[in-house]
Amino acid sequence: MVATAATSAFIPVPSPSAPDPGFKPKKLANLGGMKSKLTSSGGLQVKANAQAPPKINGSSVSLTTPVETVKHEVEMSSSSSSSPPPRTFINTLPDWSMLLAAITTIFLAAEKQWMMLDWKPRRPDMDMLIDPFGLGRIVQDGFVFRQNFSIRSYEIGADRTASIETMMNHLQETALNHVKTAGLLGDGFGSTPEMCKKNLIWVVARMQVVVDRYPTWGDVVQVDTSVGPSGKNGMRRNWLVRDYKTGEILTRASSVWVMMNKKTRKLSKIPEEVRGEIEPYFLDSDPVVEEDSRKLQKLDDNTADYVRTGLAPRWSDLDVNQHVNNVKYIGWILESAPLKILESHELAAMTLEYRRECGRDSVLQSLTAVSSNGVGNLASLADIECQHLLRLEDGAEIVRGRTVWRPKYAENFGTFGQLPAESA
């Protein structure tokens, strides 16, 4: 078949080198080796070679975009490796745009296969021996901390999937456990011993989260986290959340931290002694999330579409320093998101800028503006984007945010316009 011959030219040749999971140091990305062969029915099969991943000459593929674009196409085909290609591909030749689409599909499917490849066959009993309580452990030559979480019943939201707060809580937990396991936990939460001596603390400046799929009750997720530099005086922490069983990436997140003197509340450079403590743990890796560098606007009463006032911290919102835990802000931000969006869409991505902290006696207001809702009204099947502001009653800003929402059950929509077989 012409199609096969053409695509085989693009199929990379496996070469013997060790696969690398998750956080990739900056070098050429590796693709899982693949052979394509015809099945007897004439369909193309993509079978991943479990031996070794090859390199694509001259091209580096980062984790970001392929995952997002793969999602809709490959999910449609099926989750197994033998997926029938689009019907039009076989029947019409030559159609170069379809050919290109097919090549892209195969390429991306292979990438997806590869990403599941580093998923060695799991032996749950082994994991239980190594880490019986899911306290987490350091992997990947000491640079990555990995911890499993099973989703508990009270972490489920109204639509029976884990809430975004749950996901963020897990990220926070692994970050702390990473620092603790690496022996870098000084007094308090997250400060290294040298930082404690100098009254320095880490403060989160920016957070980006992309959720590809939310887990449900009883699922087990595996969270990998690592740290790296951010500019000269900041630190970046990355997370990758996977489904423990399948290896599918569920969530990707990245946060930027700056150092602050906890007495003067002024930002500080990273002192040499602290640098000596933390730099050995830095992994300078490819970004896990495409940087959303668009400026976040400040909303006000005129530009906001929805406002929710009178939000007050409860005892359970406070951390040991009687400050409101970062993750609670997300819940408050979503308080003013319109119910229509929450019912028809799910949170796909979020960017947050943290400006100020608040404590027990603060009373907050949450503002939301819907900045783009595709074509048509809120109920349409397009992504929706919102801007957010969380502020005190006197106007002092706590958090600015941007969220992107995709229609629920989006992955059930095929490229051929099929309707979902059933809604959950």
Add this chain to the structure above:
Amino acid sequence: MGRGPILTRGHRRNAVVLGSGSGSSYKGPILAVVSDRVIGSGSGSASGTLADRLRLGSLTEDGLSYKERFIVRCYEVGINKTATVETIANLLQEVGCNHAQSVGFSTDGFATTPTMRKLHLIWVTARMHIEIYKYPAWSDVIEIETWCQGEGRIGTRRDWILKDHATGQVIGRATSKWVMMNEDTRRLQKVSDDVRDEYLVYCPREPRLAIPEENSSSLRRIPKLEDPADHSKLGLVPRRADLDMNQHVNNVTYIGWVLESLPQEIIDSHELQTITLDYRRECQHDDIVDSLTSVEPVEDAEAVSKIQGTNGSIAATENNEDLRQFLHLLRVSGDGLEINRGRTEWRKKHAR
């Protein structure tokens, strides 16, 4: 020794059940039967799904109770650097759900038997009573054992025992009472025999109480506190995260609301030892709630001595400041309809 709280040490085996023999009526004091056999996860059972094997909990060998281990996560820890009572309550709910699921009851969070589902019946909490003797800290592992049994004609009860996994020490006990309600009409219903038979298979034959003491505050009536209350916090609103899968405020949120109207001095100086809540009315997502608190005088010496584990000596009442007791009321803001009544007991914090 008196009838203080049951504390088990590491290696007691085969605890004896005292009291009436095989019979259905509960005549005398029965010690809680606590099995110290450690049930490892995936203990030898080749069957079971991956989730079951990964889950840190399983039915006990006799199948009549369920045990699960939990690590306390950093975001579950509060201002005292220990797990909050809401965290404990969440874990009790979680282990209850997992127990129900492991015996094949529904996984929609309601633990309904097949007959109940056919008849659109669900369990609702009538009373919840939690005692915590020692709060766990971040990354402590606690082991919770839970079981259920019938309670008269109209309800069922679920009990829990919480232990520190590392030491085996009992750090808390809890008991709850549930009644059956038609989810469409929202009316209470008697537990029919066929429903009872369905779940009683999984319950201990002999009555087994986590808190068997006869004078336990888990049995005490909670009076309605009198107007005006000593302290209040008005205008509490359910957040999205407080709503369960059916848009009702979940049980644990009420605990947070009850604590909201406690004065700061108590929160700073004391630790919650016991909380008892009577659930009267459901709260919807658009209700506004007032939380009221009043001091309940610890009048009768017997109550004090129970709290302190002594045997009724008058001298015990001297140490009243170490123990504080409050009555609570949660009501709908506009019309004053009662949502919950509660009682809390607090002990003085010790320097850690």
